[in-house]
């Protein structure tokens with residue numbers, strides 16, 4: 530069943546943040562919501578997560594689905610080890626032995642097995658974000674919400690985290706809503722990309738990118754053209 534947001538509007542104290550926003554995607558699609566700062570991207574994720582009620586509109590296809598939410602700041606529990614952080618979100622869902630296996634599987638996918646007994650304060654920023662990705666994927670959620678998880682990181686680290694994220698996501702597709710104001714993130718990750726207007730956020734444009742993730746390179750003219758289109762949509 531597709532996931533649909535239908536005519537969603539939201540204002541805070543008279544400030545219109547989202548206006549008549551409608552989109553529909555297939556299940557297990559990696560959807561990027563690309564928009565300028567203040568266009569209501571976080572508000573939209575919070576509405577999908579059920580943290581905020583929209584003033585108008587409805588969501589179809591989301592009911593009964595569990596949600597994992599990844600933020601810009603990693604929100605790891607600092608009194609628990611890497612393994613303990615994953616264990617914490619799994620303890621109500623899996624038996625102890627299944628938990629051990631699941632945790633090892635995801636830590637291996639993000640290359641952090643040997644750091645499993647470290648506390649977050651002993652990890653670099655990139656390693657912490659990898660733990661947070663592994664934790665989000667380990668949790669048995671059908672929907673993944675990602676709020677600019679790589680913002681403010683240097684280019685090398687951002688690229689390496691995007692690869693870690695894609696390794697996890699390609700191994701096990703989830704319906705993902707990834708918000709960003711970064712054209713390259715949308716271009717390299719999105720299967721569907723929706724571009725928002727300035728506040729109040731409305732859908733300004735929509736692209737489907739059907740190039741397999743592993744074949745996305747700016748050397749390809751098609752990718753360069755898509756980048757140009759996204760740039761125009763975002764800035765004009």
Ligand SMILES: Nc1ncnc2c1ncn2[C@@H]1O[C@H](COP(=O)(O)OP(=O)(O)OP(=O)(O)O)[C@@H](O)[C@H]1O
Nearest residue numbers: 541542546564565566567568569570571572573710
């Ligand atoms: N709970 C709230 N109460 C009042 N105003 C709010 C609230 N949440 C968000 N806003 C306002 O809504 C607008 C959109 O915020 P939001 O965080 O959704 O945008 P964004 O696109 O995620 O921005 P950024 O890219 O800068 O994070 C902002 O002007 C913000 O001040």
